[in-house]
Amino acid sequence: MIVCALAKHSLRRYLPLGLYVGVRLLKSVIGVGVLTHYGFTSKEYMYYYYYGDALLTICLYFVVLHLFLHVFDEMGAERYLRFGASLLLAGTALFSYLAVHEANNKLMTRFVAEMSQNLYFVGLVLTYVLWGAMLKLRESRTQLVQLVLSLGIHFSAFAANYAVVNLRLHAGILVYLTQLIGIWLPAAWTYTLLRTPADARLVPARLATVVTHR
Amino acid sequence: MIAGLILAASLIALLQFFIFYCRSVIASSSTQVLSVQTRDVTGIVDARVGGDDFDRILELVQLCPERREDRLPIRFIHAYYELLNLLRLTFARMFPDVGAWTERERGGCAYFAAVTLDHRIAFSRNLMAQQMSDHF
Numbered sequence: 471m472i473v474c475a476l477a478k479h480s481l482r483r484y485l486p487l488g489l490y491v492g493v494r495l496l497k498s499v500i501g502v503g504v505l506t507h508y509g510f511t512s513k514e515y516m517y518y519y520y521y522g523d524a525l526l527t528i529c530l531y532f533v534v535l536h537l538f539l540h541v542f543d544e545m546g547a548e549r550y551l552r553f554g555a556s557l558l559l560a561g562t563a564l565f566s567y568l569a570v571h572e573a574n575n576k577l578m579t580r581f582v583a584e585m586s587q588n589l590y591f592v593g594l595v596l597t598y599v600l601w602g603a604m605l606k607l608r609e610s611r612t613q614l615v616q617l618v619l620s621l622g623i624h625f626s627a628f629a630a631n632y633a634v635v636n637l638r639l640h641a642g643i644l645v646y647l648t649q650l651i652g653i654w655l656p657a658a659w660t661y662t663l664l665r666t667p668a669d670a671r672l673v674p675a676r677l678a679t680v681v682t683h684r
Numbered sequence: 685m686i687a688g689l690i691l692a693a694s695l696i697a698l699l700q701f702f703i704f705y706c707r708s709v710i711a712s713s714s715t716q717v718l719s720v721q722t723r724d725v726t727g728i729v730d731a732r733v734g735g736d737d738f739d740r741i742l743e744l745v746q747l748c749p750e751r752r753e754d755r756l757p758i759r760f761i762h763a764y765y766e767l768l769n770l771l772r773l774t775f776a777r778m779f780p781d782v783g784a785w786t787e788r789e790r791g792g793c794a795y796f797a798a799v800t801l802d803h804r805i806a807f808s809r810n811l812m813a814q815q816m817s818d819h820f
Contacts, residue, residue, distance in 0.1 A: 474753075584687075591690050594697055601704075612712050619708060622701035626694045633691035657756040658705075664753055665803075666712050677707045 471660040480613075480663050486536040487617070490529050491656055497522050520582035527589045530621075531558065534596045537618055541600065541609050562592065587632035594625040605674050612670040613662055615677075620658035627651040706764035709757055710792040713799040722802040733798060735790025738765055741797040748804035749811070758800060765793040 471491045475481040481488050501518060508514040535555045539548060565588070600618055609615065628651060718728060726733075726741055733741075742762065768786045776783035 587687065587690060591694065594694060597701075598697060601701075612708065616705065616708050616712070619701055619705040623698060623705060626698035626701055630691055630694035630698060633687045633694060636687035637691065654756065657753070660753050661757050670712055670715070672708060672711045674708075677704045677711070 471656045471663065474660050474663045478663050478668070480668065483668075484536070484617070484663075486533045487659060490526075490533050491659070493529055494526060494656070497526060516582075520586060523586055524582075524589055527586070527593060528559070528562065530593060530625075531555070531562075531596065534593065534600060534621065537614065537621070538600055538603075540611075540614055541604055541607060558592075558596075562589070583632055583635045587629060587636055590625050590629035590632060594622070594629050597622040597625050605678060609674060610671040612672045613666050613668060615672060615674055616662040616666060617659060620655060620662065623658070624651065624655045627654070702760070703764070703767075706761055707789075707792075709761065710789070710796050713796045714792060716799050716802070718798055718802050719805070721805055722798060725805075726798050726801065728798055733791050733794040735765075735768075735787055735794055738790060738794040738797055741794055741801060745797055745801045745804060748801065749808055751804060751807060754800055754803065758797075761793055761796050765790060768793070 472481065472488050475484060475488055501522070504515050504518045532555075535551065538551050542548070542551060597618065601622060603609075604615065604618060627647075631648060631651065718726075723729070725744060726737070728737075742758075745758065768790050771782060772786045772790075776786055
C-alpha cells in the first residue's frame with residue numbers, strides 16, 4: 471500500500487494511512503519474534519496479540535480523524551475536530567481503565583476480547599458518523615469515499631467477530647474469516663490508490679439510493 | 685446482552701458498508717472506456733452489458749495472469765453479484781422496481797468484470813513486451 475501511495479504521489483495526502491500500515495508491518499515483524507521465542511500458546515504471545523491489536527485500533531482512530539479533516543477541510547473545523555479527538559481518546563482511555571479495574575475477577579482472554587470488541591465498535595460508530603457527514607456534505611471524491619467505506623467494513627467485521635467470540639458462539643468459519651478481514655484493509659486501500667484516479671468523482675447519495683434511481 | 689446488541693448493529697452496518705463499497709467500485713469502473721481487444725473478446729458493443737454476462741467475463745478474467753491488488757475486490761463484487769441474484773429470485777418477483785434495479789446492478793457488475801479483464805490484458809501485454817525486449 472505504501473509503495474502504491476508513493477508511486478501515485480498520494481502518500482503525503484494520506485500520510486496517517488501509510489503510517490498505520492507501517493505500524494502494522496512493524497507489529498507483524500515483532501509478532502514473528504514473539505512467536506518464535508515464546509510459542510503460539512504462550513501468555514506472552516496472547517498479550518502481544520490482543521494489546522498490539524488494541525493499540526493498532528487506536529492508531530486507526532487517528533486515520534478516521536484524518537479522513538474527518540479531509541471531509542471538513544473547507545469548513546475550518548480543524549480546531550473542533552482536534553478537541554473532539556482528544557475527548558474521544560481520553561474517553562477511550564478512561565473506559566479502558568475502568569474495564570481493567572473491573573476485570574480483576576475475570577479471565578484475561580475474556581477481558582481482552584471485550585475490550586477489543588468495544589474499541590472496534592467505537593471505531594465503527596465514528597466511521598458511520600463520518601459516512602453520514604459525507605452524505606450530508608455531498609462529498610464526491612471517489613478515493614475518499616472508497617477509503618471510508620473500506621474502513622467501515624473493517625471496523626464492523628471485527629466488531630462482529632469479537633462479539634461472536636464474547637457470545638461464545640462456536641463458529642469454525644471464524645478462523646478463516648479473521649484472516650480475510652485482516653488482509654482486507656491494506657488490500658482495499660491499495661486497490662483504491664492504484665485504480666481510482668485522485669480527481670475521480672461520484673455522487674455518494676446515489677450509492678445509498680436503491681430502486682428509485684432509473 | 686451488550687455483545688448481542690453489538691453483533692446485531694455490526695452485522696447491519698457491515699451489510700450497508702459492503703453494499704455501498706461495491707456500488708462505489710462499480711460506479712468508478714463504469715466511467716472507464718474498454719479497449720478494442722476487450723470489446724472483441726467479450727463481445728460488448730456499447731457500455732451496456734447484460735447481468736448474465738458476468739460469469740462468462742469472470743471466467744475470461746481468471747484465464748489471465750492474476751494481479752494481487754484486484755483479487756479481493758473481484759471476490760467482493762462476486763459476492764455482491766450473488767446477493768443481487770438472491771434478491772432477484774426473491775423480492776424482485778413481488779416488487780418489479782427491485783427487479784429492474786437488480787438487473788441494472790448486475791449489468792454494472794459485468795462491466796466491472798470487463799474493466800478488470802481490460803486491466804489484466806494490458807498487464808499481460810506489457811509483461812510479454814518486457815520479456816521480449818529482455819530476450820533480444
